[in-house]
Amino acid sequence: MATKPSPAMRRYLIRLTTCMTLFVFLIFAVGWLFRHAPPTGALAWGAAVLPALPILGTFWTIFRLLEEETDEYIRHMLVRQSLFATAFCLSIMTVWEFLQNYDVVPSGTHGFGAAFLWFVGLGVGGMVNGLAMRRDCAEDELEEAE
Numbered sequence: 001m002a003t004k005p006s007p008a009m010r011r012y013l014i015r016l017t018t019c020m021t022l023f024v025f026l027i028f029a030v031g032w033l034f035r036h037a038p039p040t041g042a043l044a045w046g047a048a049v050l051p052a053l054p055i056l057g058t059f060w061t062i063f064r065l066l067e068e069e070t071d072e073y074i075r076h077m078l079v080r081q082s083l084f085a086t087a088f089c090l091s092i093m094t095v096w097e098f099l100q101n102y103d104v105v106p107s108g109t110h111g112f113g114a115a116f117l118w119f120v121g122l123g124v125g126g127m128v129n130g131l132a133m134r135r136d137c138a139e140d141e142l143e144e145a146e
Contacts, residue, residue: 008068015061023054055115062122077133081125088121089114 005013030050033039039047062082069075093114099105109116 006069006071006074008065008070011068012061012065015064016058019054019057019061022057023051026051026054077129081122081129084125084128085118085121088124089118092117 030047033047038044062078066075066078066082069078096105096109100107
């Protein structure tokens with residue numbers, strides 16, 4: 001049975017949608033700019049950083065959710081998911097850096113850097129949480145049946 005999202009979750013979804021909409025717009029706009037009228041100097045730096053800003057906003061959005069959510073169990077699961085994402089990202093990036101140090105793989109990640117891996121880890125952590133929640137519910141049902 002689905003439950004109504006908390007006010008904190010609704011604010012999170014609005015913030016996340018805003019950040020991701022800005023990201024999609026900026027990634028295409030800045031890509032077009034660099035292909036058709038490449039800026040130089042400080043303008044190039046500023047333009048290249050623009051698509052990163054909504055990603056930073058997304059990190060802020062996730063951590064605001066952790067602050068604003070009042071349900072302790074949901075907050076616990078969100079913290080667990082974030083910690084999983086951090087461990088996932090740091091593990092992969094650590095191995096990748098050693099592979100680069102010894103010239104086993106070429107340097108650079110071609111856009112698949114730490115933020116991308118952290119978000120992948122966040123998704124995997126969400127799936128792990130889903131399995132844990134199902135297990136917890138099944139255990140609760142078994143206890144109630146006894």
